[in-house]
Structures are given as structure tokens and as C-alpha cells.
Amino acid sequence: MLIAQREESPKYQQIREVISKRISSGEWPEGYQLPPERVLAETYDISRVTVRSALSELVYQGVLERQHGRGTYVASQVPQTMNDLILLVCVPPHGDVESDPFFSEILGVMSRTAAETRCSFAITPLSPTESFARYLERHPNQLSHAAGVAFLNYSPADSEILMLRKQEVPHVLIGYSESREHVPFVMGDHEDAMFQAASHLLKHGCRRLAVIDGPWSSRVSQERLNGYMRALREADVPFDASLLVETSAWDKEAGKAAIEKLFAQTDDADAILSAGDWSSFGAIHALQARGIQVPAQMPIIIFGIFPWLQAVLPFEPTYSKEDLQLLAKQAMAMLEEQKAGFSLPGRYQRIKLDLVIGTSCGCQRK
Numbered sequence: 419m420l421i422a423q424r425e426e427s428p429k430y431q432q433i434r435e436v437i438s439k440r441i442s443s444g445e446w447p448e449g450y451q452l453p454p455e456r457v458l459a460e461t462y463d464i465s466r467v468t469v470r471s472a473l474s475e476l477v478y479q480g481v482l483e484r485q486h487g488r489g490t491y492v493a494s495q496v497p498q499t500m501n502d503l504i505l506l507v508c509v510p511p512h513g514d515v516e517s518d519p520f521f522s523e524i525l526g527v528m529s530r531t532a533a534e535t536r537c538s539f540a541i542t543p544l545s546p547t548e549s550f551a552r553y554l555e556r557h558p559n560q561l562s563h564a565a566g567v568a569f570l571n572y573s574p575a576d577s578e579i580l581m582l583r584k585q586e587v588p589h590v591l592i593g594y595s596e597s598r599e600h601v602p603f604v605m606g607d608h609e610d611a612m613f614q615a616a617s618h619l620l621k622h623g624c625r626r627l628a629v630i631d632g633p634w635s636s637r638v639s640q641e642r643l644n645g646y647m648r649a650l651r652e653a654d655v656p657f658d659a660s661l662l663v664e665t666s667a668w669d670k671e672a673g674k675a676a677i678e679k680l681f682a683q684t685d686d687a688d689a690i691l692s693a694g695d696w697s698s699f700g701a702i703h704a705l706q707a708r709g710i711q712v713p714a715q716m717p718i719i720i721f722g723i724f725p726w727l728q729a730v731l732p733f734e735p736t737y738s739k740e741d742l743q744l745l746a747k748q749a750m751a752m753l754e755e756q757k758a759g760f761s762l763p764g765r766y767q768r769i770k771l772d773l774v775i776g777t778s779c780g781c782q783r784k
Contacts, residue, residue, distance in 0.1 A: 429464050429468045430468045430469075430471040430472045430475075430540075430541055431472070433458070433462055433464060433468060433469060433472040434472040434475055434476060436462070437452075437472065437473075437476060437482075438476065438481065441481060441492055446492050447492060448492050448493070448494060449491060449492060450491065450492045451488075451489050451490070451491050452473075452482070452489065452490045452491065452492070454489065455469045455470055455473070465522060466526070467522050467525045467526050467529065467541075468541075470526075470529045470539070471525070471529065471539060471540055471541045473490055474529065474532070474533070474538040474539040474540060475503075475538060475540050477490070477538050480493060481493060484533070502536060502537045502538060502565050503537065503538045503539075503540060503563045503564050503565055504528070504532045504537050504538070504539045504540070504564070504565060504566045504567075504568065504750075504753065505540055505542055505560065505564050505566070505567045505568070506525065506528060506539065506540070506541050506542065506567075506568050506570060507542045507544065507550050507553075507567060507568070507569050507570070507572055507574075508521065508541065508542070508543055508544065508569070508570040508571055508572060509543070509544050509545070509546055509548075509570075509571045509572045510543055510571070511571065511668045519695075519724040519725070519726065520722075520724070520742065521570070521571075523742045523743065523746075524570060524592065524742050524745065524746045525541060525746075527742070527743045527746035527747060527750075528568065528746045528749065528750055531746065531747060531750040532750070535750075535754065537565055537566075542560075544572060549575065549578070550569075550572065550574060550575075550578050551575070551577065551578050551581070561582075561585055561587055564587050565587075565588065565753075565757060566587065566588040566589065566590070566753035566756070566757065567582060567587055567588070567589045567590075568589070568590050568591075568592060568749050568750075568753065569589070569590070569591045569592065569593075570592045570593065571592075571593065573591065573593070573594065573595055573596040574589075574591065574595075574601065576599045579599040579601050580599060588752075588753045588756030588757050589601065589602070589753075589756070590602045590603065590604065590749045590752040590753055590756075591603035591604075592604055592605065592745060592746070592749050593605050593637075593638070594636075594637035594638065596637070602752050602756075602765045602766065603766045603767075604745060604748045604749050604752065604766065604767045604768075604769065605638075605745070605766070605767075605768060605769070606740045606741075606745065606768065606769050606770075606771050607768040607769060607770050607771060608638050608641040608642050608645070608721075608771070609641040609642065609644045609645040609648075610645060610768075610770060610771070611642070611645065611721065611738040611740075611770075611771035611773070612641070612642040612643070612644075612645030612646050612649070612691065612721070612738075613645035613646075613648050613649050614645075614738070614771075614773045615691055615719040615721070615736075615738055615773055616645065616646050616649035616650070616691060617649045617652070617653070618719070618736075618773060618775075618779060619689045619691070619717060619719065619779060619780075620649060620650075620653045620655065622689070622717065622779065622780050622781075624688045624689035624717060625655055625688065626658070626661060626684070626686050626687045626688045626689070627646070627650075627655075627661065627687070627688075627689050627690075627691060628661045628662075628663065628680055628684075628687040628689070628690045628691070629642070629643070629646055629661060629662050629663070629690075629691045630663050630665050630673065630676045630677075630680070630690060630691070630692045630693065630697065630698075630701055631643070631662075631663075631664070631665065631667075631691075631692075631693040631694075631721075632663075632664035632665045632666060632667070632693070633664060633665075633666065634664050639693065642691075642693065642721065643662075646691065658684070660683040660684040661680075661683075661684060661687060663676045663679050663680045663683070664676070665693070665694065665697045665701075666694070666697060667693050667694025667695075667696070667697050667722060668694055668695075668696050668697070669694075669696055669697055669700070670696045670697070670699050670700035670703075671700060672697050672700065673692070673694070673696065673697035673698060673699060673700025673701040673702075673703075673704065674700040674701065674703060674704040675700075676697065676700075676701055676704075677700075677701050677704035677705060677708070678704065681708070687716075688716070688717075689716065689717040689718065689719075689779075689780075690716060690717070690718045690719075691718075691719050691721070692718055692719070692720050692721065693720075693721040693722060694721070694722050695720075695722050695723055695724050695726075695727045698718075698720045698721075698722070698723070698727070699727055699730075701718075702718070702731070712733060712778055713733065713777060713778045713779060713780045717778065717779045717780040718735075718736075718778050718779070719736045719737065719738070719773075719778065719779050720735050720736070720737040720738070720778070721737070721738045722737075722738075722740075723735055723737040723739075731778075733776070733777050733778050734776035734777045734778065735776045735778045736773070736774065736775050736776040736777070736778045736779035736781065737773075737774050737776070738771045738772070738773055738774075739771060739772045739773075739774045740769070740771050741769060741771075741772075744769055745769055748767055748769065752765070752767075
């Protein structure tokens with residue numbers, strides 16, 4: 419059975435409704451043990467993250483109960499009074515949480531961490547044009563049940579942060595804040611990551627390092643640009659704006675277009691620093707179409723790589739690796755600190771990224 423792609427209803431809500439109907443109809447009576455998450459995911463052709471989110475909401479509502487080491491069961495209908503719901507507010511770049519490896523890994527860790535602290539976990543995906551405040555207008559009681567709110571790929575507005583403070587709801591942002599109000603956040607140190615990558619290529623003797631990144635309006639791209647400039651300064655290499663090309667990190671066609679724009683601006687780039695899995699995939703395709711071999715003729719380092727891309731590339735990529743599990747765990751830890759009564763306005767944590775050396779940068783495996 420497939421869960422339908424309905425714009426107005428996220429998949430986890432749809433599977434939650436399916437399970438609720440089975441319980442209310444008597445098909446799954448009190449005390450019935452539900453199939454494992456893996457089986458439910460396969461049955462309904464959805465991810466285990468989605469199944470876990472749906473089950474967590476039903477546990478919170480008192481419809482289901484988890485027994486440690488045994489599984490999930492249909493519970494007696496006892497109303498739950500504790501505020502133990504962690505709400506994850508996010509804007510999936512592809513419009514679908516399950517299809518994005520970055521989101522899936524972070525959500526999986528946060529869901530498991532919430533379960534370890536006896537909290538339920540619910541995903542609230544927003545459209546790119548929707549605000550958290552607008553969502554709360556449609557679900558006015560949501561915050562009254564929340565023990566914490568985490569934001570992912572969504573920067574809350576000043577008014578939204580002030581609202582959370584007024585209602586004393588712990589909150590944390592994974593990524594940069596665009597707000598004037600101080601908000602606790604955790605993120606990777608992307609400036610240092612670019613500095614490491616650019617310095618590595620400079621040590622290889624490259625001097626015309628092209629950067630494919632963007633959009634430039636994003637704080638992450640600005641941070642990487644700062645790291646790039648620092649590496650050039652320390653190597654006494656002059657900056658040339660013609661080597662910078664704006665792209666969209668999650669768009670293969672944007673990566674292809676970026677290569678065409680780069681060669682229209684300059685014809686002597688000797689290495690590329692490329693952001694985003696899909697954009698980098700498109701950029702490599704465009705290089706191959708031009709007969710340019712990576713890395714023999716064009717070394718490349720990638721920011722934002724996932725197993726699917728590693729599996730299809732004809733070489734072993736050199737890439738900047740972000741510890742997504744640590745990112746998610748630190749976000750949950752910040753929520754727990756606030757729940758314990760610690761005030762964290764303005765606190766932030768940057769997590770160092772590792773440069774994983776492959777062969778795409780020009781290095782040779784021993």
C-alpha cells in the first residue's frame with residue numbers, strides 16, 4: 419500500500435491516520451503489538467523516519483505505548499498530561515523530508531534522542547512560502563503540548579522567537595539565524611571547512627580556484643566565501659571575482675549552468691570548490707561534456723556529499739564531511755538544557771567539518 423503524495427497532508431500525518439483508523443475500527447485492539455518500524459515502512463513505501471514520527475505522535479496522544487526492548491503496543495486510552503513533545507519545524511529543499519539525505523539523517527538522530535529522553539517527536543514540514551506563525555494560526559494548541567521546538571532550514575522571525583520566549587518553550591536552530599533576536603543555534607563551521615579545502619588545493623600548486631556556491635544571500639555560502647578569501651590571503655594569491663559562480667546547491671541543472679557561466683567568465687580555472695550534492699553532480703557532468711577529465715585536468719572538492727553521489731562518481735571524491743549526527747545531538751542537548759531551566763539566548767556552537775581526502779583533488783591513493 420502506498421501513501422499518497424498530498425500537498426496538504428505530510429506523509430507522517432497520513433500514516434498516523436491509517437494507524438488510528440485501524441485502532442478505532444477494532445482491527446488493532448488494546449494490547450495489540452504493532453509491526454516493527456521497518457515492516458511498516460516497507461508496507462506503506464515510506465521511510466522509517468516518517469513511521470517513527472507518526473508513532474511518536476500517537477504515543478504522545480496516549481493511543482500507543484512503547485515498551486522498552488519489546489516494541490510498540492495499542493494502549494488504553496489514558497489522556498497524556500505531560501508536555502513531552504519535541505516539534506521539528508523544517509522547510510525541505512525538495513518539498514519532501516523523506517527524499518533528502520541531509521534531513522533524513524538529522525531527523526533520525528533527533529527522533530531516537532527524543533525517545534531516549536521519553537519525549538515524542540513530530541515533524542512539521544513547511545512550504546518555502548509558509549511561516550511558523552501561520553502554521554500556528556491553523557494549529558493554535560500546538561505549542562501548549564511542546565517541550566521544545568527545533569528549526570531546520572528555517573530561520574524564525576523576531577516575532578516567532580519572542581512568542582516562544584513568552585510561552586517559555588525551549589527552542590534551537592540548526593543552521594544560521596537571520597533574526598535580530600538572539601536564538602540558540604548549532605551549525606557546522608563552514609568557514610573553516612572552505613579554508614581547509616582551498617588551502618589543500620593551493621598546496622597542490624593550484625592558483626586559479628573557482629568557487630561554485632550559493633545562493634550568495636545564504637549565510638552558509640557567505641561563510642564559505644570568507645574561508646576562501648582567507649586561504650587566498652595566507653597563500654598570497656590574488657582574488658579574482660570571475661572565479662566565483664552562484665548556483666543552487668540542490669539543483670543538478672544549476673550546477674551544469676554554473677560550469678557554462680564559469681567558462682564564459684574565465685578560461686583558466688585550474689581547480690573547483692563546489693557546494694551541494696546535486697549542483698556538484700551537474701557540474702561534473704558539464705565538465706565531462708566539455709571533455710575535461712576530473713581530476714587529471716580539473717581537481718574538485720565537494721561540500722555536501724552523500725552516499726548516492728559517492729556511488730555514481732567515476733572517482734573517489736575529496737569532500738568536506740559534516741557530522742550530522744553530532745549536529746542533531748547538540749541541538750537536542752540545547753533543548754534539554756533549556757528544559758532544565760538554563761537560559762541560552764545567543765548561545766551557539768560550531769562543529770568542525772573534516773576534509774576527507776580522496777582522489778578528485780589530485781591526490782593519489784597509496
